[in-house]
Amino acid sequence: MSSHVPNAPLRTAVVGTGSIARSSHLPALQKLAAEGGVEVVAAVDVDGPAVRAFAEEFGIPHASTDLDATLSAVRPDLVVLCTPPAVHREQSVAALRAGAWVWCEKPPSPSLADFDAVAAAEGGTGGQSAEEGVGSEAAERGDGTGPYASIVFQHRFGSGARHVRALLRGGALGRPLVAHCQTTWYRDKAYYAVPWRGRWATEGGGPAMGHGIHQTDLLLDLLGPWAEVRGMAARLVHDVETEDVSTALVRFADGAVATLVNSVLSPDEVSRIRVDCELATIELTHLYGHRNADWRITPAPGVPEETVAAWRDFGADEPSSHLAQLRVLVDDITSGRRHTTSGAGGRRTLEFITALYKSAFTGTTVRAGDIGPGDPYYTELHGGAPGWAPAATVKEEDHV
Ligand SMILES: NC(=O)c1ccc[n+]([C@@H]2O[C@H](COP(=O)([O-])OP(=O)(O)OC[C@H]3O[C@@H](n4cnc5c(N)ncnc54)[C@H](O)[C@@H]3O)[C@@H](O)[C@H]2O)c1
Numbered sequence: 016m017s018s019h020v021p022n023a024p025l026r027t028a029v030v031g032t033g034s035i036a037r038s039s040h041l042p043a044l045q046k047l048a049a050e051g052g053v054e055v056v057a058a059v060d061v062d063g064p065a066v067r068a069f070a071e072e073f074g075i076p077h078a079s080t081d082l083d084a085t086l087s088a089v090r091p092d093l094v095v096l097c098t099p100p101a102v103h104r105e106q107s108v109a110a111l112r113a114g115a116w117v118w119c120e121k122p123p124s125p126s127l128a129d130f131d132a133v134a135a136a137e138g139g140t141g142g143q144s145a146e147e148g149v150g151s152e153a154a155e156r157g158d159g160t161g162p163y164a165s166i167v168f169q170h171r172f173g174s175g176a177r178h179v180r181a182l183l184r185g186g187a188l189g190r191p192l193v194a195h196c197q198t199t200w201y202r203d204k205a206y207y208a209v210p211w212r213g214r215w216a217t218e219g220g221g222p223a224m225g226h227g228i229h230q231t232d233l234l235l236d237l238l239g240p241w242a243e244v245r246g247m248a249a250r251l252v253h254d255v256e257t258e259d260v261s262t263a264l265v266r267f268a269d270g271a272v273a274t275l276v277n278s279v280l281s282p283d284e285v286s287r288i289r290v291d292c293e294l295a296t297i298e299l300t301h302l303y304g305h306r307n308a309d310w311r312i313t314p315a316p317g318v319p320e321e322t323v324a325a326w327r328d329f330g331a332d333e334p335s336s337h338l339a340q341l342r343v344l345v346d347d348i349t350s351g352r353r354h355t356t357s358g359a360g361g362r363r364t365l366e367f368i369t370a371l372y373k374s375a376f377t378g379t380t381v382r383a384g385d386i387g388p389g390d391p392y393y394t395e396l397h398g399g400a401p402g403w404a405p406a407a408t409v410k411e412e413d414h415v
Contacts, residue, residue: 019092024048025345028057028091028115030082030106031098032069035120039169040095041073043338052345057089082106086113093348096120099211100219104129107164111136116348117164118341121228122219123365127386128394130365134358138162165344165357168364170229171236172339175310178329179297183237187326189293194265194273196234196288198227199281204253206279213255215405220396221257223248223368227277230286232356232364233299234275237290240268241367243382246375248403252280256397256405263371268383275371294318295326306334369396376400 019025027044029036047053057077060066070078079085086094086109094110096103096119104124107117111133124130138161170176182188200222211217218225223246235241243266248258263275288299294315301309307329314323333339340356347354354360370381373392377400392398397405 021349024051024054025092025116025348026056026089027053027093027095028059028077028085028089028110029055029075029095029097030059030110031096031120032058032060032062032066033097036095036097037069039337040097043336043341044095045073046338047341047345052342052349053093056091057085059085082109086110086115091115093118093345099217100125101217104133107133108136111138111162111164114138114162116162118167118344119164120167121232122224122368123166123361125215125219126394126396127362127365127369127392128388130362133164134362137164137358160351161348161353163353163357164361165354166361166364167337167340168229168232168236168356168361169337169340170233170305170335171356172343173305173335174329174331174333175299175305175307176233176236176335177333178307179299179310180237182297182326183290183292184239188295188297190269191238191267191271191290191292193291194234194238194271194289196227196230196273196275198222198230198286199276199278200226200284200286201282202226202253202279207253207255213253213257213259215256215395215397218257220368220372221248221255221259221261222277222279223258223261223371224396226279227261227275228364228368230288231275231277231367234273234288235364235367237288238267238269238271238273240363241383242266242268243380244367244370244374245380246371246373248372248375256403258375258403261371261375263374295323304335307332369393372396373398376403 029040044053044055055075058066058070058075059079059082061080063080066078077089092115094115094117096106100122103119107119110117207213244263246261246263248261250259253259260278260280265273284302286301290297296313298311299305299309312326344354369386369392374381376398386392397403
């Protein structure tokens, strides 16, 4: 087990030293290190020269190409996985078994079966995330002391998401009725020329999984449990195994309905969420991260001005970012709490995306809880569907 000393910085290992580690994780870790919350003690990558250069640049004492040896030698409290999705399962399990908490880049792992295997390697069950509060899903899960695995879903964090979540969950805006969730981005042929992209086994999925996952995750976080989804997927431009665009109709457990679009074919790029409630419309418009000014609240007729002014007071601006999530995560770990993107709070987004694919590839409505062991979509997001699965894995009997 890790040897975390109460009140000491969390000894942290970074695994995968490519672009997201460099652009987002190290700046966030360095900021928290300066505040005494973490200490980056190791870097691991299969590329020896790259990991040594990374460790030297950021002053990290231990550089290695071997994760297991590093876990044994360094005994980190926290392992941050910035590797490609295909290795998220095995690396999460290895870190948990070594007693470390895990913060894994999205997409969590390529399938619900993989996600459940990681969850099975977590420690005891206990507290709840500070973000969720009493009476939350986490409290109902009866969580314990960890270590737990959590996912990087940084768009749920920062002042804007926190304020709007409180307004929606507290019922201040009345019932949510209609929502739109849009990730319309543009990726060119050169982007898909990289061999691991556009393939189920290596990228994990198309834009429903790789790109739209952040807006989808935020929508589910804001609106609560979803009940059913009807999806549609298409491969319109790129020479890929996965889709390059998908759409979905969603019904939430409380009756609200939503539309969803995930595209890499949209020259005018935007990420948008809009929720029409009884008393106001909330709209978020941004691209890769949001701040207070990116949110707009439009009241229904008759709402008093002071009420609208209170709704529009987002407080000090804290942009959504890896740093914003890491702050909450470190606080949860040091308090022995399950983080909000861990367990059921991370699984629901993967389950929703899996259901979108199953619905799209089978032409059926898929309900929450439908996909479990024995379902072809439990182990593979393409479910073996003809025309979508890699040719060698198509199982015709599953799709008669
Ligand atoms: N949260 C976000 O907004 C966001 C943005 C971009 C990427 N990502 C995710 O981050 C992850 C990494 O993406 P990236 O763009 O940094 O990729 P990258 O290719 O730039 O970096 C990945 C690194 O992992 C290393 N690696 C590969 N296999 C390994 C293994 N088995 N053990 C150790 N190291 C290994 C590679 O050598 C490389 O240095 C992906 O899951 C991606 O979806 C998240």
